Amino acid sequence: MAPKKGLLQRLDEGVVIGDGGFVFALEKRGFVKAGPWTPEATVEHPEAVRQLHREFLRCGADVMQAFTFYASDDKLSNRGNESSKKYTCRGINDAACRIAREVANEGDALVAGGLSQTPTYLSGIGKEATQAEFKKQVDVFVENKVDFLIAEYFEHLEEMEWAIESCCKSGLPVVATMCIGPEGDLHNNSAGECAVRMAKAGAHVVGLNCHFDPFVLLEAMKKMKVALDEAKLKVHMISQPLGFMTPDASKQGFIDLPEFPFALEPRICTRFDMHRYAREAYELGIRYIGGCCGFESYHIRAIAEELEKERGSLPLSSEKHETWGKGLKMHTKPWVRARASRQYWEQLKPSSGRPYCATMSKPDNWGITAGHELLKQKTQETSEVEIQTLQALKTKK
Template identity: 65%
Template sequence: MAPATKKGVLERLNAGEVVIGDGGFVFALEKRGYVKAGPWTPEAAAEYPEAVRQLHREFLRAGSNVMQTFTFYASDDKLENRGNKLTFTGAQINEAACNLAREVANEGDALVAGGVCQTPSYLSCKSEVEVKAILKKQLDVFIKKDVDFLIAEYFEHVEEAEWAVQVLKETGKPVAASLCIGPQGDMHGISPGDCAVRLVKAGAQIVGVNCHFDPMTCVETVRKMKEGVEKAGLKAHYMVQPLAYHTPDCGCQGFIDLPEFPFGLEPRILTRWDMHKYAREAYKVGIRFIGGCCGFEPYHIRAIAEELAPERGFLPVASEKHGSWGSGLEMHTKPWVRARARRDYWDTLKPASGRPQCPSMSTPDNWGVTKGHADLMQQKEATTQDQLKVLFDKPKKQ
């Protein structure tokens, strides 16, 4: 049974509690056959509510105490990319997502976070007024459904994130702001520290990063944000929700530049034991809102919850089917597998990829596309199409 009155996110963070976010719904549901890669829009909340509900439930069972609404890219300007094939309005999708998140959150001690993200309107150089209007329309549903707090996430440009925070702040609800940047800063080279200061001054009480980079890179980025905020004499809480992929070869745009994006990323997936290290490092840096983004599955969140169980004072329900550091293997029939039921084995393991001819890293596609570079993007796209046309029109050898 859920408690009658739940502590809010700021109340929990102010008390020094660890708040565990959920994982990456877009990628997880694409793999399960409910989301289309490319548009990445969340109409599954209205089309296949049972799939979204089940994923929420698995993350809750794994230890998450934040159910983020599946509203990523649910702004009207982004949903228009689906054309006539989309039979649901943005409001219907957002409302369905809120209902599902609340239903599952009430099954435990979890909060509901309404999420907005970057908009096509900003990337196509629309005005501040136009961008804010798009965000406010999505926000109206969150107010109607009375979410517990709000997250502005996946922003490549701190300017747009500031606009989002300003809109969200008008509701009076707690606001978290999360950029999809690495240690180099946003797409205009504004440092993580300066980005964080701007977000805090705009009204965000929780700041951090999500997506685009691996856990340790994201932790390092948030560390820089924390340093910047403290140097400016400001106060904030910190959050991190990274990829579940190793990305040491990424540039400033992160994993979207990798040749493997989005369908060949599985060889880069972090193990559950990698997640233990990530959770501990994030905690040591002073981050107390710790979760995941693309690639994260419930077992990754369970690993975070298990690593931080001493600080939280309890294990997640899903640990009943796991055991600490593989202790369940003690019941295995093979002696060499039983011997792996210990922390020092998994903590020092260097997993093999099983791919003898594959490189350990890739050469990213470094297009450098950012706001205002629409002409460059169109030019490169046209060049690519010309090259493909030559390739496919080439006469075949007899």
């Protein structure tokens, strides 16, 4: 059997489709705890992680990204419960790599090891301590012979540069994605500057992931492309947005929305939104196209179906799904059969189904340093309400 083509060769020759969002998908399924968002499921419930990989593979993903989000020792130790003592960076990352490789070998997929922002950086301990946390993960990835590395979900450009440096020491291709939007990072570095500095730090593929919907993220990607072109830097681009619509989100994206994280379902993108996203990303010159939180396997299938001509094939999952609803021609109801067309689904404006539901939300707009004060204020307000409620109950008795 011929060896698999590597990431950079695939990007030079065509399109690479990423996978979707493991953290949110597994939280909904009961395998990840919201708040910590750490991936103990790779050890506790490997079958759940394995099945999700298989769903993405069947729907056209070319990459099985090991479920190692927030799997650094400093993040695991911050969980504040007994289970955090059971698992280590090495144990979780090793299990995640083995599961991803097992499924990747069932197809023509590559395995990526991913690392993300750390509590060590946010604590201000410094570069050496932060990179020590990165090194623990990178060492496990190298031992497991992953095909490339992804430094993802960074809000601070400085920490991203430190992560890229750590990844580059492995000798593997390095992908770098920040979770920022058109306004730039949390230290007011523009999206364009972030792209340029990521490329200069050594990343082979640069772009964005998470925090914003496909179309908001593409606006930021346009700024990145302009800056890279002006700097004459030749790197590939990657986009892995949310599967939720966030036109009303502020600088920190969906985490500022009041629906985060348990009431985001009314915002889920349709498969037809993903057709549009895939086409616009491709036309922008992005060749690594995938998704993050909220992306389910059918979203990835929509990307693969939209890019069928560019890729030369359809995913296995399309055996049970005809593009643009053509399978509805076999429906028993004539008005449903009438929906078996691209024109119908492209023109549809989906309803939320919720009477009097607001079109947009009012983001919390938590600042970098204002968070603790806002939390204190909200806690105080809640306490006052509780006191008033107790007093009312006593009076009633």
